[in-house]
Amino acid sequence: MTAAAAAKNQPTPRSMVEVRHISKTYPGGVEALNDISIDFAEGQLTSLLGPSGCGKTTLLKIIAGLIPASSGEVMVDGRVVTGPGPERAFVFQDFALMPWANVMRNVAFGLELKGVARSEREAVAEKYIASVGLKGFEKAYPHELSGGMRQRAGLARALAVNAKVLLMDEPFSAVDEQTRRKFQEDLLELIARERKTFLFVTHSIEEAVYVSDRIIILSHRPSQVSSIVEPAIVRGGGPDRIRRDPAYLDTVESIWQSLKRYLD
Amino acid sequence: MTLITETVPAVRHTDFAASPIAHPAMLWLISAVVVCGAWEIAGHYPISPAFPPFSDTMGALFAMILDGSLPRALLITLKPLSIGLIVSVFLGVGLGVLMGLNRFAEWLGSPLFIIAQSAPLAALIPILTFAYGIGLTSKILTVCIMAMPVIVLNSLTAVRHTPASLVEMGQSFLGSRWQLILKIILPAASPVIFAGLRLGCAAGFIGVILAELLITPTGIGDIITYNQSIAEYENMYAAIFAIIVFSVVFIMLLERLEAVMFRPEKRAIS
Ligand SMILES: Nc1ncnc2c1ncn2[C@@H]1O[C@H](COP(=O)(O)OP(=O)(O)OP(=O)(O)O)[C@@H](O)[C@H]1O
Ligand SMILES: [Mg+2]
Secondary structure (H helix, E strand, C coil): CHHHHHHCCCCCEEEEEEEEEEEECCCCCCEEEEEEEEEEECCEEEEEEEECCCHHHHHHHHHHHHCCEEEEEECCCCCEECCCCCCEEEEEECCCCCCCHHHHHHHHHHHHCCCCCHHHHHHHHHHHHHHHCCCCCCCCCCHHEEEEEEHHHHHHHHHHCCCCCEEECCCCCCCHHHHHHHHHHHHHHHHHHHHCCCEEEECCHHHHHHHHHHEEEEEEEEEEEEEEEECCCCCCCCHHHHHHCHHHHHHHHHHHHHHHHCCC | HHHHHHHHHHHHHHHHHHHHHHHHHHHHHHHHHHHHHHHHHHHHHCCCCCCCHHHHHHHHHHHHHHCCCCHHHHHHHHHHHHHHHHHHHHHHHHHHHHHHHHHHHHHHHHHHHHHHHHHHHHHHHHHHHHHHHHHHHHHHHHHHHHHHHHHHHHHHHHCCCCCCCHHHHHHCCCCHHHHHHHHHHHHHHHHHHHHHHHHHHHHHHHHHHHHHCCCCCCHHHHHHHHHHHHHHHHHHHHHHHHHHHHHHHHHHHHHHHHHHHHEEEEEEHH
């Protein structure tokens, strides 16, 4: 892959998340992951792309420490993962907002569980609520928000704990196309602003190419790494420039070609 | 075109919701008027000499309130009822939540409550009397066996059905087991737990009246049996009416309590 070759010449940043020979067989006997090894570089956004049911969520949850792997190990920031940790925060596909809590409490909830004093955690939450564009909705309950606003709240909650690694499971899949595009741009801005490591699961090839520094394509279940693509796209030219960039279009096309064989 | 056909009913719907007829208090009033009106007519029609009209019953009700006999009886009934309900509510929710959190506790406890829920518990009252005499204990136990099963089983189901992603969310933010239970599982379970409490407390009201009719006539049960035996049916119906009103008010307060304690967003809706 030419894009990958181009990126090879740059010095590779250190690995923030290392997945070492992870396999996962669910109790029912479903083999979701088979001996997967991936490195996720610090300060980059890496996407996981693959056919539905191939084990992307499973991998992300293993990295989050929410479910145990059957074998293999995950290292985050040099330490072996045995459970959830303060250096990781999860953004859930279904938002996972508490319906009985308003936006303020939901966003501050990670800090509340840490035992941070109320005034302090609300000050932090307020900042992140504003940064995801929800200012004025602090007192609103989730049922009063649109899907896109709910996901913003979920994102703000993950940002508020100031974790180094953000694990995002199809965060934009439940919102409409316009909101999604807006989110993607916001996400790029966020990456530039916060020097965090993002692990991003998505179904959308365009989205992956648009936002990622690196795309990991997974094969059918039981999943293995099928290929790795590093889109050599010059960012900063504005969203329209990127979407018309031949490199962008070529990368989308080549990923589509490599994913097509998993469709039956 | 589709846009227009879709918006028209929506507009009508808001019109209806805005009109005073659709106000919840108004709906209550209308249905109360219909029921009491039917009662009045049926009483005059006479269905049976043992069925007094609504107006006579209300007359008897106020007379018994004024001479103090109804309040006194209610206080007597309240004793086994309140002790029984307090025990059932706290023990029932406690056991149910425990069984929801712990498979072993469920395995141990749930068969008992599943049987208790489907068994005709009134049949146990003679056994209770045999074991605990005809005093307060038997009456409290009657309230408990009527109220507890549904409270326990609802609490169990409620806890079991906490959305998995909320629990994972709490875990991913390093919540302790206790924090997860208090801040996520219980609030998430509270609507179903409170539905169980409403059913359970209503069953407890039935239980206390059963106990007062079947064990020894005291309180409201005494007014019912006594007036039935001397054919003062207005008094009998007034006592029944009073206990029903009391029960309905109690259960509505319970609903309010839920919104205040656990689900502030419900106050925001209404
Ligand atoms: N709790 C579970 N118990 C048993 N099998 C499971 C469980 N969760 C997932 N699986 C199975 O593991 C496989 C991978 O699931 P996973 O949710 O990780 O896929 P995914 O790549 O995230 O899919 P999608 O893109 O549709 O979200 C699927 O075949 C699924 O049926
Ligand atoms: Mg998934």
